[in-house]
Amino acid sequence: MSRIAAAVAALLALAACGAKDTREVLHVGSQRGGTKAVMLASHALDGAPYTVDWSEFPAAQHLLEAIAGGSVDLGLVGDAPFMFAYQSGAPIKAVGAQYVAERPRGALALVVRAASPARQLADLKGKTVATTRGSVGHHLALAALAAAGLPADYVRFTFLAPGDAKAAFSSGRIDAWAIWTPYLPMALKEGARVLVDGHDLVSGYGFDVANDRAVKEHRALLDDFLAREAKALDWARTHPDDYAAVLARETGLPADIARDYAIKNGRRSVPIDAKVIDDQRRVLKTFRQAGTVAGTRDIAKAFVPPAGA
Structure with missing residues (x-):
């Protein structure tokens, strides 16, 4: 390649590098x-x-x-x-x-730890349920309470981001967690147990x-x-x-x-x-x-x- 051609190629390359996506x-x-x-x-x-x-x-x-x-x-x-x-x-x-x-089961659920004595929603009276405020998990928990004929204040809600809720759930600082995929499969793999599945409660x-x-x-x-x-x-x-x-x-x-x-x-x-x-x-x-x-x-x-x- 001649010196002139090389210089032209270099200038074109510099121009391309400096070009902005408009x-x-x-x-x-x-x-x-x-x-x-x-x-x-x-x-x-x-x-x-x-x-x-x-x-x-x-x-x-x-x-x-x-x-x-x-x-x-x-x-x-x-x-x-x-x-x-x-x-x-x-x-x-x-x-x-x-x-x-x-919709499959196990995509949205209210879960408890494997060792929890809770076997049904009514067992969570006065217990702490974590979820994100206004989330599908929050909706599931409220819908489950309503379907069971229980008031919204039957449990104590604490509103946390999924990462913070996971830490609180793992450490036992909360009693239950209303969570969705992809966080739910991880919780189940680590031993969580489904107390209420969202399949029949949310669309x-x-x-x-x-x-x-x-x-x-x-x-x-x-x-x-x-x-x-x-x-x-x-x-x-x-x-x-x-x-x-x-x-x-x-x-x-x-x-x-x-x-x-x-x-x-x-x-x-x-x-x-x-x-x-x-x-x-x-x-x-x-x-x-x-x-x-x-x-x-x-x-x-x-x-x-x-x-x-």
Whole structure:
């Protein structure tokens, strides 16, 4: 190569290094074992005309706070925390919905330690139950109490992030823990015992939630991301081993637990219709009857129909 050609090549390389990606950026939040893992594993974002900036959170409460504050545009959360945050006045909307049609047992449960004398929910009178405030675990515990004809104050709730709750549970500082996947399989592997399974008490909807600003300013990006996410979920159901490998790498979960989660986590994107919204009225009713939610916002306005609908 001549000196001139070499100089030109060097200048081009420097220009490339200094070039900035001018594409739009979509800030997406992901809970442990959530959206990020399935999108990376499926390569669903390949060719996207925008950049995704990922942020990870230990629980829906923290993710929803970030969405409401505007540092995150979009994130997947369970129905209970979404309802809880929306009724608290957060400037958020659900723009997509997901559902597990054949929900397995052992995905959400109220657990006690193996040596606990508790054999049924009534045995926890006056005992301490840990969960995250407004979470699917909180909803499960309240729904279980209501189904058993017991008042919400039958137990003493302590609200902790999953990591703190795990430490308290392991040390015996709490009597029971209302927790979800992927934390639940780890607890069971370490000897926890299911006292109440959530299978028959909660519906299991999840929602892609965006802040109001993102809905107004980045609607096209949100719609494109949701379409890619739907394809990623379809891919995950037919490629559990490939999904599990990335899931284990992203979360640090043991390979066997990651694979079990990948097989059981058969989520699908579903339309936000009247049935979905009616189910959320039941979720909200559980919180209201327990005195944990006072907001009166119209639930129907919490959901944004697809573009063009």
